[in-house]
Amino acid sequence: MIYTTHIATPLGKMIAGATDAGICLFDFEFRKMMPAIKKRIQSFLQDEFEEGTHAHFDLLKEQVEEYFSGKRQQFDLPLVFSGTAFQQSVWNALKDIPYGSTRTYMQQAKVLGDEKAIRAVARANGENCLAIIIPCHRVVGADGSLTGYAGGLRAKKWLLEHEAKHSGVNYQAEMF
Numbered sequence: 001m002i003y004t005t006h007i008a009t010p011l012g013k014m015i016a017g018a019t020d021a022g023i024c025l026f027d028f029e030f031r032k033m034m035p036a037i038k039k040r041i042q043s044f045l046q047d048e049f050e051e052g053t054h055a056h057f058d059l060l061k062e063q064v065e066e067y068f069s070g071k072r073q074q075f076d077l078p079l080v081f082s083g084t085a086f087q088q089s090v091w092n093a094l095k096d097i098p099y100g101s102t103r104t105y106m107q108q109a110k111v112l113g114d115e116k117a118i119r120a121v122a123r124a125n126g127e128n129c130l131a132i133i134i135p136c137h138r139v140v141g142a143d144g145s146l147t148g149y150a151g152g153l154r155a156k157k158w159l160l161e162h163e164a165k166h167s168g169v170n171y172q173a174e175m176f
Contacts, residue, residue: 002045003052007061010068011155014131018056019045022078026060027131028151037129044082067132070166073099075133083127090124097138100167102160104142126150132159 002024004017015034017025024041027034038049059077066072074095081088093111097103108125109117128136131150137159141147149156 002047002049003054004049005057018054022080023056024080025129026133027129031150041082087124091134094134094136100163102138102140
């Protein structure tokens with residue numbers, strides 16, 4: 001079973017999903033792609049969603065609260081990825097972007113060894129369903145502009161400014 005719950009954050013309510021293996025979903029509840037994301041997770045995990053409780057939710061809530069209070073810079077949670085090998089490589093590379101820093105899609109493509117894969121990297125980035133935990137919000141356009149984010153550009157700007165504030169980096173996000 002894939003258990004779900006909702007967690008309140010400064011950016012709004014988020015939906016969380018967990019199995020015995022770990023957290024498989026943490027995303028903005030209102031996200032347009034949510035039905036497709038849930039379908040993908042169910043397909044990969046060969047299981048169904050059910051509202052409920054799970055021990056992993058306690059650790060998730062604790063770490064999310066620490067993140068939003070500025071006390072946590074990295075998450076230490078058991079995670080379950082529901083995606084292709086390429087998507088998983090993109091998501092793992094996102095975890096390597098330091099707190100308070102940003103990278104461009106081109107830089108991420110180079111990290112993965114194929115600078116021609118910018119669009120594929122951007123697409124996999126957009127299919128991340130472990131928002132904030134897998135920090136896709138740290139990827140920006142080539143000119144430093146904020147580009148698409150499942151939670152919206154205001155949320156992306158808020159997250160980058162929050163991290164800058166707690167890491168000592170001076171970050172001014174530009175929204176185009």
